[in-house]
Amino acid sequence: MSDTLIEIKDLKCRIDNQNILQGLNLKINKGEVHAIMGPNGSGKSTLSSVLAGNDNYEITKGSIIFLGEDITEMSPEERSWKGMFLAFQYPVEIPGVSNINFLRTALNERNKYFGIDSIPAKDFLKMVAEKSMLVGLDNKLKNRSVNEGFSGGEKKRNEIFQMAMLNPKLAILDETDSGLDIDALKIVANGVNKLKSSENATVVITHYQRLLDYIIPDFVHVLHEGKIIKTGDKSLAFELEKKGYDWLKTDAVI
């Protein structure tokens, strides 16, 4: 199989009759880290939602090829089973459902899809212990209801913990740095780095260059009005930090 993990071709989508993505092209290979930056309203979060299969968005053109398969019309859960993971910008609370129960259900649903037996409780708990260490997740949080009453930092850390448990091929981190203090940021970034391998890839969506000090990107893309208008290496992030986006916007018009 080729090294291409995902290829997005001329993707256009809209919500409530408003066009958001307007012909987006992006190719990500195994082992790569891509950062997507851009001003507010440029379509960053839409991109992550659409990749994960949120059907609130209507795809009007283009396709998403994931591991050689067209997944443009695929359900979110099937994408998940095939290795897509989205760390949410605003992780959702599910009262009364423990973190552990939630993850066990998720893993078993995936196993069922692949025709594998449910994971034995002992192995599961061992895995939980291992992975929660990796992201420094407080022991107490594992038995609490999913994200309920978690602090902002705990929620984000929990996202990375779930990511570690599900071990995805493509992880999309949607503004995982928002609302994190510098220590929490380091822990989260550290977790992400530990999960990196030559077989998977990471997309980091962020407003700030700060996170990219800890998760070093191979590519930085600038998203504007639903299109990638510039691609560079990590130095582009520094440039953006200094100059803002306006100079690029003018370029884009030309």
Add this chain to the structure above:
Amino acid sequence: MSYTEKELKKELDNKSYEFGFVTDIESDKAPTGLNEDIVKLISSKKKEPQWLLNYRLKAFQIWKTMKEPEWAHVKYTKPDFQNISYYSAPKKKKELQSLDEVDPELLKTMEKLGISIEEQKKLSGVAVDFVMDSVSVATSFKDKLGELGIVFCSFSEAVQNYPELIKKYMGTVVPYTDNYYAALNSAVFSDGSFCYIPKGVRCPMELSTYFRINESGTGQFERTLLIADESSYVSYLEGCTAPSRDENQLHAAVVELIALDKAEIKYSTVQNWYPGDKNGKGGVYNFVTKRGICGYRSKISWTQVETGSAVTWKYPSCILKGDYSIGEFYSVAVTNNFQQADTGTKMIHIGKNTKSTIISKGISAGKSQNSYRGLVKIGKGAKNSRNFSQCDSLLMTDQCGAHTYPYIECENPTATVEHEATTSKIGEEQLFYCMQRGISEEKAISLIVNGYAKEVLNKLPMEFAVEAQKLLEISLEGSVG
């Protein structure tokens, strides 16, 4: 031989009987309609003592003067009371030879509920071998209860065998003057369950109607009387998660619980009567009066999971008469399609230092209407009494409704009454979050709903809780919109 109404009238006019028709009717069904003679007929058919007949007749007189209540947030066509047959002899269910003869849809649901084949047979009326396990279990069960002096039998048996207990307690918690349907039930009740736990006895197992031998099927007008004598304990399970398809449209039961000093009664109900079809046609009307009275330091705990019936009208309540007594109400009520439920509780604090807890979780789906209606009443003498109420509503669609009608009447300044209420809609965001993690929509709904109802489900006895959880899942299949 069956009667037409005309023939019946003729016979009544001729007065060719003493207490109504006694033995000369071979038909197992009374003619439709309701009048004093029908009440007499029921009583004599059951060979009841005179005082019980008088009780029925008084109830009937009162009922005639009463009006059907209209305050509940439900809409339905009122039953035609003259078009109901009020007595049918313990009819033998048609015995089927094998499960192949049973409605496949019913079997499918039972399978989903995880009910064993043997149980499936029993529940759907398939002839079962006498060596079958559950029968022998039931027998040894009865022996064990007998050793402890626990009485657990049908109401009719109790009238014959323990008339003094029935006479002493029946109607003391729910008098026939209480409300329209309680009066109707008191006049025409068919059968039901009776249970007595002697002083100081802790009933070693969950009492379930399922295990009651010689049960004659649930009638339209069931009557349950449960007495826990001083310092005794009992956990009672009513109903069944298996779907009940009952021909009877109207069900008006009365349940009375009596917890004497320091006794504890835990009463759990799982109700899954036919709710009508997807278009709101048919379905059972369930108009029930359930109430318990607590003596000194006693405790009554109601737990209910309601998923069935087209119209539900039900308020399991506690009269906290004794000092330091405790009342609890835990409820999950699910309505889907066109179902309507108006349910809740009444906590009447009379004694000092009495305590009550109300946790109500409503789940509305489809185009259904789900209401919580509850009264917390703190009497003048209920010094230092406390109540905590929490009423949550979960909406699954844009077309359903959730309503909360809490009534609080407090006549004692030392009491503490707390009420919390929330309404939330099952979030697309929640569902998407689950699905992103690889949990399919159906599974996600059941996960979210069970999480939401967890506080109540946790109060159910273990095996009941597992079934109830699956029941929620099935009741809400394909219900998000």
